[in-house]
Amino acid sequence: MPSASDTRTADTGAAAAHAGRRDPRGVVPTIVKAVALVLLAAAIVAFPSVAANPFILSVGVVIMSYAVLATGWNFMGGFTGYMSLGHAAYAGLGGYSTALLIVKAELNPWVALALGALITAVIAVPVGIASLRVRGASFVIVSIAFVLILLLVFQSWGGFTGGSNGLRIPRPFGPEVLRPEQHERFFYIHAALLAVALLLWWLIDRSRFGIGLKAIREDEDKAQALGVPTFQYKLVAFVLSAFFTALGGGVYALWFGFLDPVFQFSILIGSYMVLMSLLGGIRSLFGPALGALIVGYAVEFFKSEYGDTQFHLVATGLLLGIVVLFMPDGIIPGVTGLLRRFRPQASSIREVTQAELAEQRAGGAHTGTDSSGGDSTGGATRAPDPQVTEGVHP
Amino acid sequence: MSQATAPTPGTAPAGTSPEIGLSTDGLSKAFGGVQAVDGASVAFHHGKVNALIGPNGSGKTTFFNCVTGMIKPDAGSVSYRGSSITRKAPHRIARAGIGRSFQLCRIFPRMTVLENMLAAVRPHPLHLLRSSHDRGDIERARELLTRVGIEHLERVEARDLSYGQQKLLELGGVLMADPETIMLDEPAGGVNPALIDRIAGLVRSLNAEGRTFIVVEHNMDLVMSLSDHVVVFDRGRPICEGPPSVVQNDPRVLEAYLGI
Numbered sequence: 001m002p003s004a005s006d007t008r009t010a011d012t013g014a015a016a017a018h019a020g021r022r023d024p025r026g027v028v029p030t031i032v033k034a035v036a037l038v039l040l041a042a043a044i045v046a047f048p049s050v051a052a053n054p055f056i057l058s059v060g061v062v063i064m065s066y067a068v069l070a071t072g073w074n075f076m077g078g079f080t081g082y083m084s085l086g087h088a089a090y091a092g093l094g095g096y097s098t099a100l101l102i103v104k105a106e107l108n109p110w111v112a113l114a115l116g117a118l119i120t121a122v123i124a125v126p127v128g129i130a131s132l133r134v135r136g137a138s139f140v141i142v143s144i145a146f147v148l149i150l151l152l153v154f155q156s157w158g159g160f161t162g163g164s165n166g167l168r169i170p171r172p173f174g175p176e177v178l179r180p181e182q183h184e185r186f187f188y189i190h191a192a193l194l195a196v197a198l199l200l201w202w203l204i205d206r207s208r209f210g211i212g213l214k215a216i217r218e219d220e221d222k223a224q225a226l227g228v229p230t231f232q233y234k235l236v237a238f239v240l241s242a243f244f245t246a247l248g249g250g251v252y253a254l255w256f257g258f259l260d261p262v263f264q265f266s267i268l269i270g271s272y273m274v275l276m277s278l279l280g281g282i283r284s285l286f287g288p289a290l291g292a293l294i295v296g297y298a299v300e301f302f303k304s305e306y307g308d309t310q311f312h313l314v315a316t317g318l319l320l321g322i323v324v325l326f327m328p329d330g331i332i333p334g335v336t337g338l339l340r341r342f343r344p345q346a347s348s349i350r351e352v353t354q355a356e357l358a359e360q361r362a363g364g365a366h367t368g369t370d371s372s373g374g375d376s377t378g379g380a381t382r383a384p385d386p387q388v389t390e391g392v393h394p
Numbered sequence: 395m396s397q398a399t400a401p402t403p404g405t406a407p408a409g410t411s412p413e414i415g416l417s418t419d420g421l422s423k424a425f426g427g428v429q430a431v432d433g434a435s436v437a438f439h440h441g442k443v444n445a446l447i448g449p450n451g452s453g454k455t456t457f458f459n460c461v462t463g464m465i466k467p468d469a470g471s472v473s474y475r476g477s478s479i480t481r482k483a484p485h486r487i488a489r490a491g492i493g494r495s496f497q498l499c500r501i502f503p504r505m506t507v508l509e510n511m512l513a514a515v516r517p518h519p520l521h522l523l524r525s526s527h528d529r530g531d532i533e534r535a536r537e538l539l540t541r542v543g544i545e546h547l548e549r550v551e552a553r554d555l556s557y558g559q560q561k562l563l564e565l566g567g568v569l570m571a572d573p574e575t576i577m578l579d580e581p582a583g584g585v586n587p588a589l590i591d592r593i594a595g596l597v598r599s600l601n602a603e604g605r606t607f608i609v610v611e612h613n614m615d616l617v618m619s620l621s622d623h624v625v626v627f628d629r630g631r632p633i634c635e636g637p638p639s640v641v642q643n644d645p646r647v648l649e650a651y652l653g654i
Contacts, residue, residue: 208515209522211505215513218502221464225496226514226571227488283504 028336044191048184057183063296064190065252066276070288071197072244073273076237078201078282079210081217082132085270086143087245089150092264093120094246095253096154096161099169104160109172109254117246124242125235132234135220144267151265166260169253186255193251194289197244202285213237245273268313272299275316279323281330290331295319412623415440415575415606416461416492421470422630423453423460430456432630433470438623440475440575443597443607445617445638448627449651454610455497457627458579462494463487474575489516493573497580497610499561503553507544510552510563511535514570535570542566542596558589565596575606582613594620618642626650 028036051057073087097116101107107115131142154161161167173182204210212233215223224230253259263269272295273288280291295316302312327334417437423430431453438444446454459465461472463484471480479487488494502510515531517524539545542562547555552563561581568576581597582590590613597607597620611617617624617638624641626634628650634641641647 203523206525206527207523208512208517208526208528211509211513211515211526214505214509215502218504219500221484222496222500222502223513224484225462225464225488225494226567227485227516228513229483229485231483 028339048187054180054183057180057187059297059300061183061187061190061255062300063293064187064194065248065255066272066292066296067289068190068194068197068248068251069245069269070273070276070280070292071194071201072241072246072248074277074282074288075197075201075204075241075244077241077274077277078287079204079213079217079237080234082135082139082234082238083274084143084241085140085267085274086145086147087241087273088264088266088269089143089147090120090124090242090245091249091252091269092147092150092154092259092261093123094249095259095264096167097246098250099167099253099259100161102169103167109170113247113250113254116250117243120246120249121239121243124239128235128238128242132231132238143270147265147267147270151261154261154265161261162259164261166258169257169259171257172254182255186251189251189255190248193244193247198285198289200240200244205285209233209236272316275320278330279320281332281334284330284332287330287332294331412439413441414438416472416474416608418457418461419471419473421457421460421472422468423456423465424468425456429630431460431467434627434631435470436625436632436635438606438608438625440606441601441604442622443601443609443620445621445624446608446610446627447612447614447617447624447641452627452650453630454627455579456630458494458577458610461487462492462577488571488573491574492577493568493571493575494577495561495564495568495579495581497583499557499564501552501555501560501563501567504551506549506551507539507555507563508532508535508548510567511539511570514567516571535566538566538569541569543592558585561585561589561593565593569600574604575608576600577608577610579610580612581609582611582616590616 047060048057051060069087069091072090073084076087077083094117097119098109098112099116101112101116102109105112127146131139131146134142155164157163158165171177171182173185177185204213212223212228212230215226215228216230216233220230249264276291276295277288278291279294280287280289282288298315298319299312302315306312323331329337414437417435419435421431421434421436434453434457436446436457446457448454456465460467463479463482463486466481471478473479474487474490474492477490479490479492482490502513505513509526512526512528512531512535515526515528536545536548539548542565544555544559544562544566547559552560555563565578565581578597581593585593594616597609601607609617609621621638624635624638625632626641626644626647628646633646633650634644636644
C-alpha cells in the first residue's frame with residue numbers, strides 16, 4: 001500500500017483540496033446574477049406597456065398567476081421533496097374564502113384576500129398533520145384525495161358556495177377601471193406577490209431551517225437521527241406553501257371575477273404546479289417561475305391555436321417527458337450543468353496544471369503530517385488510503 | 395474485570411459495578427411472525443466501548459432501531475441516564491445525547507460535504523432563519539472533517555464520494571451533533587483494512603475523550619481489540635455478555651455463531 005500508490009493518492013487528494021476552495025455553484029459570478037435580476041425586474045415592469053393587446057396582457061397575468069402558484073408549491077415540493085398533486089386545494093380555498101368573505105361578509109377585497117389566505121393556512125394545519133404521516137406515493141394519493149373531497153363539498157353545498165353555477169366576485173376596482181387597466185394592475189399585484197414569495201424562499205434556502213428541510217428531502221430518517229424535528233419542519237413548510245398558494249388563488253379570483261369548483265379544485269391545476277416546478281427545477285429559486293412561463297405560454301398558445309381540444313394536455317405531457325429524459329433535475333440545473341462543462345477549470349477537480357501539481361506535492365507532504373487531529377494511534381492510521389483520499393469523479 | 399463468568403443480562407457484575415448509560419428492559423419487536431427482538435434486557439456501560447455482536451438476523455439492527463426510536467417497539471422500555479426514552483421520536487432521542495450511524499451508510503447525497511455537516515447543527519427555534527453557513531458552525535465542521543480526514547472534500551457533493559469517504563462523512567455528521575453516546579451499525583462493513591484502522595483509531599480517541607460507544611460489528615478482530623464490554627445477541631435477545639476475552643470463549647457464543 002505505501003510507496004508507489006502513495007504519491008498518486010496524496011496528489012489527487014491535494015488536487016481535490018485545491019479545487020475545493022472554489023465554489024462549485026459559482027458558475028455564474030454574482031455581478032452577472034445581479035445584472036440578470038435587474039433586467040428581469042425591468043422586463044416584468046415593462047411588460048404591460050409593451051404587450052401588443054389586452055389578450056396578450058391577460059396571458060401575462062395568467063402566467064404570473066401560475067408562477068405564484070408554482071413558487072408557492074415549491075415551498076413544500078422543492079425543500080422537502082413531498083410532491084403534492086393536490087395543491088389546487090389551497091389555491092381553490094384561497095380563492096373561495098376570499099370571494100365568500102367579500103360576497104357574504106362584505107369585507108374589503110384586500111382584507112378578504114389576506115384573511116382568506118390565513119384561513120386556508122389554518123385549514124392546512126390539520127390536513128398537514130394527517131397527510132405528512134405518510135411519505136412518497138402515499139402522500140401524493142392523500143393530497144389528491146383532499147382536493148377531490150373539496151370539489152364534492154363545494155359543488156354540493158350550493159347554498160353557500162354557489163355550487164356548480166359558480167360564484168361571481170365583484171371587481172375590487174371601481175367601474176371606471178377598464179379591462180386593460182385592470183389586467184395591468186393585476187399583473188403587477190401578481191408580480192409583487194411573486195417577489196415576496198421568491199424572497200422568502202431564498203431566505204429559507206440559505207437558512208438553518210432550509211438546510212433541515214433539505215436534509216428531510218435527502219433522507220428523512222437520517223435527518224431525524226441527527227436531531228432534526230422532521231415532522232414540525234415539514235408542517236411549517238406545508239402551511240407556508242398552502243398560505244402562498246392560497247394568496248395566489250385569492251388574487252386570481254379577484255382578477256378573474258368568477259369561480260367554479262370544477263376549475264378551482266381540479267387535479268389538472270395541481271399537476272400544472274408540479275409540472276412547472278419540475279420543468280424549471282425544484283431546487284432552484286427561479287425554477288418554478290421559469291417553468292410557469294414555459295408551460296403557461298404553451299398552454300395558452302395551444303388553447304388559442306387549437307381551441308377547446310385537449311391538445312394542450314398532450315403537448316404539456318410531451319414537454320414533461322422530454323425534460324425528464326434530458327434534464328431530470330429541470331432546466332435551470334441542466335443549463336448551469338452545461339455552462340459548467342464549458343468551464344473545465346471550475347468544474348473538474350482533476351483539472352490542475354503540472355506546476356500546480358508540483359506545488360501541491362511539496363505542500364501536500366507537509367499537511368499530511370500535521371493534521372492527524374485527535375487520532376490517538378498517530379501516524380500509522382494516517383497511511384494514505386486510496387479509499388479515502390482518492391479523487392472525485394465529477 | 396475480575397468477574398470471569400458472564401453475568402445475567404441487565405445486571406452489573408457485583409463489586410466493580412460499572413455506570414450504566416443506556417439500558418433496555420424486555421424490549422420486543424415482531425415483524426409479522428418473526429420475533430426480531432425478543433424481550434431483550436441489556437445494560438451498556440457508560441463511558442466505555444460496548445460491542446453488540448451476534449449472527450446475521452439475530453436482531454441487532456432492529457434493536458438499534460428500537461432504541462433510537464426509528465421503530466416503535468411492541469413492548470419493553472428503553473432508558474438513558476436514568477430517564478425513559480421509550481417510544482420517543484428519533485429527534486428527541488438524538489437530542490437526549492444519542493447519535494447513530496446506519497448499517498448501509500446514510501448521508502445526504504445531493505448536499506455538499508460541508509452542508510452534510512451543517513445539517514446536524516441544532517438551532518434554537520428563534521434562530522431558524524439565520525444563515526446555515528454560520529462562521530462558528532463552519533469552523534467546527536472543518537475541525538471535525540479534518541479529524542475524520544476528509545477536510546479537502548468539503549465542497550464536493552456527498553454522492554460523489556467513495557464509499558469509505560461516505561462512511562467517514564457519516565461519522566463526522568454524527569460528531570457534529572455532539573452526542574455523548576454514539577451507536578455505530580457495522581462501522582467496518584464494506585471498507586478496506588486501512589480505513590478500518592482509521593475508524594478504530596477514531597473510536598478509541600473519541601472514547602478517551604469521554605464518549606460512549608455501542609458498536610454492532612461482525613469483524614471479530616476489531617470487536618475484540620476495540621471493546622471493553624461485549625454483548626452477544628442470538629434470536630433477538632442477549633445470550634451472554636462480559637469482557638471480550640471471556641465472551642470469546644463462551645460455549646453459548648460458539649454455538650450461536652457456528653451452530654454446533
